[in-house]
Amino acid sequence: MLLLEAAGPESGALVETTVARGYEVHAVTGSDQLASYSTTLRTALSGCLPTDLSRPEHAIEDILRYARRVGADAVLTTNEYLTPLAAQVCAALELPGNDPALARAARSKAAMAEQFARCGVTTPHTRVLSHELELCRLVASGHLTFPCVLKPAEGAGSVGVRIVTSAEEAAAAFRAAQKGRGMYGMVLDPRVVIQELIEGVEYSVESITQSGRTTHLCVTRKMATRGARRVELGHGLPAVLPAELERAVYKQVDLAIAAVGIRNGASHTEVMLTPDTQCAVIEIGARIGAGYIGFLIRHALGIDPWAACLDTALGRPAHLSPTRADYATVRFLTAPHPGRLVAVAGLPDHGPQVPLVRLRRALGETVTGTVDNTGRLGSFVVVGPDRQRVDLDADHLLAQVQIHIEPFDPSSPAVDHCGSP
Structure with missing residues (x-):
């Protein structure tokens, strides 16, 4: 492989x-x-x-x-x-793979919006802008409604995503979104996507597609901050939706999967459910969900998503039927403010109920506050048969974790998280 x-x-x-x-x-x-x-x-x-x-x-x-x-x-x-x-x-x-002619639409939110519109996917009203002057014209003409969401065309991990409530905030967010950098020194699309803000409850759908036929493994409930930056604090699965609503969600996800040419492989589709039970697709990734979603699937449902991805890539039938009926959730550790990570205490003990505990930042590293998903300090997973009990236990365990951040000394030179000046 x-x-x-x-x-x-x-x-x-x-x-x-x-x-x-x-x-x-x-x-x-x-x-x-x-x-x-x-x-x-x-x-x-x-x-x-x-x-x-x-x-x-x-x-x-x-x-x-x-x-x-x-x-x-x-x-x-x-x-x-x-x-x-x-x-x-x-x-x-x-x-076996995905359609190379459409694969960019699963990365570029600009191309994604175009494909969603072409294929009838219900999604927030979206504009793609190349220059800040275009933003100014929209504001001056009254065609931009606040609040709205600004995001980089090719960002990831919620970096550069911001909810703005005024023209001043929009201009600052626009400039920040254009400063995004990709992994490996990749040159990213400098355009900025502006979307209608849809308030509701956020979920994601985890799916495996084989030769164009999709199996939805589960719906994942998302836990995020409020305010201008919606940073994910945890996930839980499987989320239970009324049967009719679940069918409506899966219908939209099927359209989104086809729109971006996913034919063989995993997909992670983020959706928003409004109070009147309407489903809007926010975006889709041609990969298994990050943030330990694959691990939650394995612990809660008994499905091995990694084996499923491998079998799909080999052109073999994947085993996608649940063998367990548990619930699993992850909680992310975040810094209360930027600074230097001095200590982390009170982490839960690894065991059957807590099968995964991980710190991703070393003591002494410089960390950011809760501004995007890249700022996570670590995480732990809790699993069990009762959804409500598992969530309560996870919240209790999270409350026991003590994170000590030393504020920056304004007089000292800035140091990045690798320790390089």
Whole structure:
């Protein structure tokens, strides 16, 4: 199996599952990323190709040459930024994958909005702007209604996403959204997407599509902050919706999956349900849900999403029927304010009810406040048969965690989280 980027918990789980199934795993990563791989990950890999992922045309030549040399039977990625590249590689190797002509629409929110409109997906009213002057004209003409949502056309992890309530806030958010940087030094679409703000309850739908036929694994409830920045604080699944509403949600998700050309693989679709039970699709990713959603699926439903992704990539039937009927939730640890992480105490003990506890930031690192999903300090998962009890236990455990952040000294030079000036 050729894995486009092996770093991260989702990729790590996919590597572990694939190796356990008796397959070699070869990784592709950015030229400067290999040094960040742990010893455990390096040991699990049978080979690795560092390449310049900021130059897709060059990278695809390297990847195809390497894939043919090692005899890749499957190509996968869990990385948001690499899903279009994965579709191109699969097509060139004649392996199961997504439509390469539409794959960018699962990354670019500008292209996504265009495809959603073309295919009849119910979604917030969306505009795509290239210059701040266009924003000023919309405001002056009265055609921009506040509050609304501004987001980078090709961002990820809620970076640069902001709800604005005035022309002044919109102008500042527009400029901030254009400063986004992609992984691996990728050049991102500098345009800004402005969407109608839809208030309601946010969910996501986790799905596997095989040869164009989709199985929805579950609905996930999202827990997020309020205010200008809606940062995810946790997830819980499976969420239970009334049967008729669930069918309506799945209908919209099916349309979205088809609109962005997902034919073989996982998808993660974010939707908003309004108080009058209308469903609007916010966006979709051609990958398994991040934020430990794959782990929640495995613990709550007994479905191995990593094995399902591998089987789909190999062109084999995947086992997608639940073998458990539990509930699982994750809580994310966040910093109360920016500064230097001094201590974390009171983390729950690992055990049957808490099968996963992870810190992703080391003591001494510089951390941000709760501004986007990249600011998470760590997380833990709680599982059990009773949904209400599990959520209560998770909230109780979260309240026991003590995070000590040392504020910045304004007189000292700024240092990034890697310790480099």
